[in-house]
Amino acid sequence: MLLSVENLGVRxxxxxxxxxxxxxLDRGEILGLVxxxxxxxxxxxxxxxxxxxxxxGRIAEGAVMFDGTDLSKLPEDRLRPYRGKRIAxxxxxxxxxxxxxxxxxxxxxxxxRLHLGLDAKAARARTVxxxxxxxxxxxxxxxxxxxxxLSGGMKQRIVIAxxxxxxxxxxxADEPTTALDVTVQAQIIHILGELVRERGLALMLxxxxxxxxxxxxxxxxxxxxxxxxxxxxxxxxxxSPHHPYTTAxxxxxxxxxxxxxxxxxxxxxxPSVMSYPSGCRFHPRCPRADATCERTIxxxxxxxxxxxxxxxxxxxxxxx
Amino acid sequence: xxxxxxxxxxxxALRTPKGAISGAWLALVVLGAIFAPVLTPYDYDxxxxxxxxxxxxxxxxxxxxxxxxxxxxxxxxxxxxSLSVSVLSISVSVFTGMVLGxxxxxxxxxxxxxxxxxxxxxxxxxxxxxxxxxxxxIGPGITGTMVAIAVAYLAQFTRLTRAQIMAxxxxxxxxxxxxxxxxDSFILLRHLLPNSLAPVLVAGMLATGDAIIxxxxxxxxxxxxxxxxxxxGSMMSSGSALLFKxxxxxxxxxxxxxxTVVAINLFGDALIRALDIKTRLREA
Amino acid sequence: xxxxxxxxxxxxxxxxxxxxxxxxxxxxxxPGDPVDNLLKVGSGPDARAKIEAKYGLDQPLIVQYxxxxxxxxxxDLGTSIITRRPVSSMIAQVLPNSxxxxxxxxxxxxxxxxxxxxxxxxxxxxxxxxxxxxxxLLGSTLPSFWLGxxxxxxxxxxxxxxxxxxxxxxxxxxxxxLTIGLGGMALVARVTRVSMIDAASRDFVLxxxxxxxxxxxxxxxxxxxxALIPVVTILALRIGWILGGAVTVExxxxxxxxxxxxxxxLAQHDYxxxxxxxxxxxxxxxxxxxxxxxxxxxMDPRVRSAMT
Numbered sequence: 001m002l003l004s005v006e007n008l009g010v011r012x013x014x015x016x017x018x019x020x021x022x023x024x025l026d027r028g029e030i031l032g033l034v035x036x037x038x039x040x041x042x043x044x045x046x047x048x049x050x051x052x053x054x055x056x057g058r059i060a061e062g063a064v065m066f067d068g069t070d071l072s073k074l075p076e077d078r079l080r081p082y083r084g085k086r087i088a089x090x091x092x093x094x095x096x097x098x099x100x101x102x103x104x105x106x107x108x109x110x111x112x113r114l115h116l117g118l119d120a121k122a123a124r125a126r127t128v129x130x131x132x133x134x135x136x137x138x139x140x141x142x143x144x145x146x147x148x149x150l151s152g153g154m155k156q157r158i159v160i161a162x163x164x165x166x167x168x169x170x171x172x173a174d175e176p177t178t179a180l181d182v183t184v185q186a187q188i189i190h191i192l193g194e195l196v197r198e199r200g201l202a203l204m205l206x207x208x209x210x211x212x213x214x215x216x217x218x219x220x221x222x223x224x225x226x227x228x229x230x231x232x233x234x235x236x237x238x239x240s241p242h243h244p245y246t247t248a249x250x251x252x253x254x255x256x257x258x259x260x261x262x263x264x265x266x267x268x269x270x271p272s273v274m275s276y277p278s279g280c281r282f283h284p285r286c287p288r289a290d291a292t293c294e295r296t297i298x299x300x301x302x303x304x305x306x307x308x309x310x311x312x313x314x315x316x317x318x319x320x
Numbered sequence: 321x322x323x324x325x326x327x328x329x330x331x332x333a334l335r336t337p338k339g340a341i342s343g344a345w346l347a348l349v350v351l352g353a354i355f356a357p358v359l360t361p362y363d364y365d366x367x368x369x370x371x372x373x374x375x376x377x378x379x380x381x382x383x384x385x386x387x388x389x390x391x392x393x394x395x396x397x398x399x400x401x402s403l404s405v406s407v408l409s410i411s412v413s414v415f416t417g418m419v420l421g422x423x424x425x426x427x428x429x430x431x432x433x434x435x436x437x438x439x440x441x442x443x444x445x446x447x448x449x450x451x452x453x454x455x456x457x458i459g460p461g462i463t464g465t466m467v468a469i470a471v472a473y474l475a476q477f478t479r480l481t482r483a484q485i486m487a488x489x490x491x492x493x494x495x496x497x498x499x500x501x502x503x504d505s506f507i508l509l510r511h512l513l514p515n516s517l518a519p520v521l522v523a524g525m526l527a528t529g530d531a532i533i534x535x536x537x538x539x540x541x542x543x544x545x546x547x548x549x550x551x552x553g554s555m556m557s558s559g560s561a562l563l564f565k566x567x568x569x570x571x572x573x574x575x576x577x578x579x580t581v582v583a584i585n586l587f588g589d590a591l592i593r594a595l596d597i598k599t600r601l602r603e604a
Numbered sequence: 605x606x607x608x609x610x611x612x613x614x615x616x617x618x619x620x621x622x623x624x625x626x627x628x629x630x631x632x633x634x635p636g637d638p639v640d641n642l643l644k645v646g647s648g649p650d651a652r653a654k655i656e657a658k659y660g661l662d663q664p665l666i667v668q669y670x671x672x673x674x675x676x677x678x679x680d681l682g683t684s685i686i687t688r689r690p691v692s693s694m695i696a697q698v699l700p701n702s703x704x705x706x707x708x709x710x711x712x713x714x715x716x717x718x719x720x721x722x723x724x725x726x727x728x729x730x731x732x733x734x735x736x737x738x739x740x741l742l743g744s745t746l747p748s749f750w751l752g753x754x755x756x757x758x759x760x761x762x763x764x765x766x767x768x769x770x771x772x773x774x775x776x777x778x779x780x781x782l783t784i785g786l787g788g789m790a791l792v793a794r795v796t797r798v799s800m801i802d803a804a805s806r807d808f809v810l811x812x813x814x815x816x817x818x819x820x821x822x823x824x825x826x827x828x829x830x831a832l833i834p835v836v837t838i839l840a841l842r843i844g845w846i847l848g849g850a851v852t853v854e855x856x857x858x859x860x861x862x863x864x865x866x867x868x869x870l871a872q873h874d875y876x877x878x879x880x881x882x883x884x885x886x887x888x889x890x891x892x893x894x895x896x897x898x899x900x901x902x903m904d905p906r907v908r909s910a911m912t
Binding site: 537 | 634749845848856866871885886889
């Protein structure tokens, strides 16, 4: 197993916005990390890339096992060789992700120069090749451009090129398409999927869009208010979701042939870190909630298909 | 902001350590200036040549100058000149700036453009240069100094007021007042000006500190208050030639300027925090 | 870039005209007859007629301004009432001193200010930051002439390290540069600190960390480059402030220069000299602003794009 997150808990100051999160991801696989905003998806990305200290957070418990090493125990200077070289990050907003006063080429080149030890010329050749591979027209010209001269979709491809440049084993993509047009979104997702199959990368794709998950992911981890609700392979999850929250998320996907206006939203809002409810955190919004859900935190249960669910009253019958 | 709210904010500012210390010093200086005749047995312009150049002692806490005049007395009387000149000229500057800025921001058009040109023109020039041009025209003395200070800082208040007015001009309650047929003057005086008052007044307070320095600088050049009227700047002007013989003539008025200006800045800082207007000041 | 430069220079033209008009008007706004103000007391009618002809004093004001500006642009700044020398040669004599003082003061305040600002930002809210910011408050509130006098007292009188006054040799430059530079340094340090903190919180910095770059490289090659853009803007806007400091400091150190010449001329009512000095200072301020704009465009590709 390339990445195995075990019982991860994250603290920022006095609050614990993410707790007891576990999932695994192997080479050639795409894991979709889903949930509404505020569910702890981005924090998971920061924890895996070791960037929590930048936002004043830290890993309070659990382990982030990457290729046999527990990253959560490494000091900053031993963690840095993993960043960019073995674990790459693609951030949410391509508009602000690039240094606005540096040329595109230089920003991508540095990856190969720093992590692969290439000289300036070889690094640039590699950059041009990568950009061409990501279907950026006139890659040589683009290298001399500044970020503000490119479109959003183009910039996101640059960010992806940067992530790929040092041939990492794992790419963490935090909502890579949210800030883009719908048509561009599809292209970017498609490109990412292709790369994983081609190069045997592992991709952790953070999204709030179940449609995207159904389209490209192999497995899914559903987060709600800083806790894991359910994690399964994609097929079984969509066929028979066990957690009521997963069901609600799936119901939010617009489908062909669906009557206009029949799209269901989930009533209520994700609670804030400061006011997580007692018991199961989903209970105030859950149609199946009862007194138990209000009082006790549901234990995680392993399903026959290897998935995990955390619910007192799961759907799907066979385990009451 | 209501009067009560403002007073509350000043109270909050005074309860912070910074605000309390700086506020205490400012109170001390103002009281010292007002009660100078009662506080010291000496006269500020009666010469006592046998006692000239006396070092600080029990009789003359801060020493005496080249004419044997008591320095503490002159620093206290100097505070009268320096403070009143600075406060008065900044008040005039704030008032004029508010009128210009409010009219420019509210009415827009050609008037706004003219005001903006004036502001941009003076903005890039150092206050001391503007002040020297004006002193060149009006001539040295207290009047020249006051006009110079008032004009040198005018751009700042005009700009700030204009920015405040522009920011709130299109808010709903102003639109509502307009649609109800309120007159321009009513909207300006009743709604717009009161809401832009706090940042402009705090900026005015901070500028008073700069004005004290400007007044002292002009005085030091011999272009400010003329003898025998003591001001902090003019005291140092006559003292600079005697730097080696009697450094205290320079040191104490300078300290008075320095501590007062630091106090004004600290108090202004505390006030900005208490009023929570940091961003509104920075926008302009 | 050349296009940008030309546009910027053209924008300065109206400012120059307005400022020079005000300086020209000084002679007409002061009480008394302009001719008397241009002549030494007791000059004969010949001299009077010569002045009237030269400045076209019987012509309308706008024509007079034109003639004056024409003379100025040809390098004829008039004749000093007191010394009877051509003002242009007086200015030419002292200008290098002032330029050197201003230049070194600018250099000192930028370099020291930027370093202190970086340190303060790196130790944000801890003791090095608090000490630096305390010093900054002092540096920006002490009257510069007073600071200069204290420095003389300490370093020239007590320690006799540096000369008290004059403009001979490098030693005479140290205290004046320090006096102006400390105030400028305070300003630069404050702006650098704020913009370093601001730049470090930008999104792209997170990605730089994720790319595996070292924190030192991120701070110096990326964050600092960004932080310097507002610093340059402020420096350009406040270049006049440093020149204003030069006026004061030249007077304190009796250092021959534009400032000392100006203050002396003001006291002696030597108006041609006053006008020339003010004009030179105003031009210096405008050139400083221009320099800042150019630097900003060189540093920020977005500014370059916006102008073309």
